[in-house]
Amino acid sequence: MLRLLELNNSQKLNSWHGSLNIVYALVDGATAVTHQQMQAPLKVQRPFYPEGAVCHSVILHTAGGIVGGDKLSLNFHLQPKAHTLITTAAASKIYRSNGLEARQNILLQVDTDACLEWFPQETIVFNGAIYRQDLRVELAPGATWLGWEITRFGRSARGEKFLQGNWRSHTEVWQQQHPLWIDRQWLHGDEQIINSPHGLAGNSIVGSFVWIGQSISTDVVEKIRTLNSTVEQGEIGVTRLNAGLLCRYRGNSTTEVRNWFTEVWHLLRSSSLGKPAYRSRVWQI
C-alpha cells in the first residue's frame, strides 16, 4: 500500500500539464495565426501554406507520450472565414498507468463560415492505460468541422491487447447550445469486450471520420458508400448525421483506415469545399 502511494506520488510529481492556445483569423485573404500560447510538452510548429490560403498547423508532443496524471489542454479558435488544417507530428502514445488517469481536453471553436479540418495521427493506447479525452467543438452557424480519430488498442504489432485499463473518448459538437453530434465512446480493457462482435470483434483498431456543419445529400452519401475498394480486412460503415456524415472503421490496419478516410475526405473536399485533394507531408502515407 505504501509502495503504491509512493508510486502514485512520484507519478504525480512527474506529470505534465501542457497546454496550447492558438487563434486563427483571416488576414488579407489568408488564414494566419494571430495569437499563440504554448506550454510544454505541447508545441505547434510554424504554420505553413502548401495550398494557398489554408493554414496548416502541426502539433508536437515533445515528451513522446502521455502517462497517468498528465493533463493536456488544447484550445484552437478559428475566427470567421478562417480555414485551418491541423494534424500531429507523430502518433500519440498513452502509456500503461500506475493508477492515475491521463486526460486530454480539446476545445475547438469554429466561428461563422470558418472551416477546421482536424486530422491527428493515430493514438496508441497501451495495455493498462487509463485515459480520457474530451473533445468539444463549438460550431457557429455556417461553420464546418471535419475530423477523424484513429485509435489502436494495445501495441498490436507485438501482440499486445488492451486487456486492462480504461479508455474514454468523448466527442461533442454543439451549435448555439444545441448538440449536433454526441459520441461518448468507452472501452473497458477486458478480454470479453475486446473479442465480442459488440465491442472490437478481436480487432485492435477503430476509427471515426466525421463531417459536420452542412447536410450531405443522399447522392454524395451513395458515392461515399462505393469508396470501399481499398478496404479488404476491416469493417466499415457510413451513415448520415443531422447536419453531416459519419464513417466508422473497425479492423487491424492503420494504413487501411487512413486510406479509406482520405478517399472520403477528398471526395467531400471537392464536392462541398471546392478544394483539391491534399496529403499532408507529415503522414508519410
Next chain:
Amino acid sequence: MTIERVLYLLQLASPALPVGAYSYSEGIEALVEMGIISNAQSLQHWLEQELRYGAIRLEAAVMVRTYHAVQNGDIEALSYWNQWLSAARETEELRSSSWQMGRSLIKLLVELQPQVLPLADAVGSCNYAIAFGIAAASWKIEPLSAVILGYLHSWTTNLVTAGVKLIPLGQTAGQQIILNLFSDLTNTATEALTLSDDDLCSCSWGLSLASMAHETQYTRLFRS
C-alpha cells in the same frame, strides 16, 4: 407499488403497445445475415453486452432524467435530454426508429391524457426513451426502478422476438434467453438510476457498424 400502478406499468411495457416496436431489430437483422448472430447463445451474448456497455444503458439513464424532469415540471430539461439523445444516436436509421416510436407513443398519450400536450409540444421530435419517461411519470408509476425494468424488459422482449423470427429459434429458446438476462436487466436498471451525467458513455462500435450495414442491406423484413 400499488396494484393499480402495476397495471399501468404492464400496459406501458406491453408488446401490444401500438408504437410499432415489432418492426425494428436494431441491427440484429444485419448481424443474422452476416452470420454473427446465429443461435440462442450469440443472440443472448449480444443483448448482454448491449445491456452492460451499450446504447440501451444510456437510453435507460436518459429515460430516468426525463421522468425526473416531468415530475419537476422542468420542460427545459426535457427538451435538452431529447436533443441530447437525438445527437447521440449511432445511425440515421436508429434515430428515425426512435423518433417514429416516440411520436406514436406521444400521440397515443395525448389522446388518452390531453394534459400531456404541453410537454409533447415542448419536446418536438420525441425519442422513444423520452416518450416512455413522460408516460411513466404522467401515469405516476413508481418506484422508478420498476419503470426502468419495464423499459429494459420491453426492449429485450422486442429484440428477442426479432431474433426468434430471423435466426430462427423456437419460442421456448426465446423465453429462456429473456429469463437468462434477468440479472443483467436488474444490474443495468440499478446503474441507470445512479449514472452521473459525466459518466454517460457507451461502447457502440458493434451496434453502429451493424446498423450502418442494415441501412444498405438488400432484402430486409425490419426497418432497423
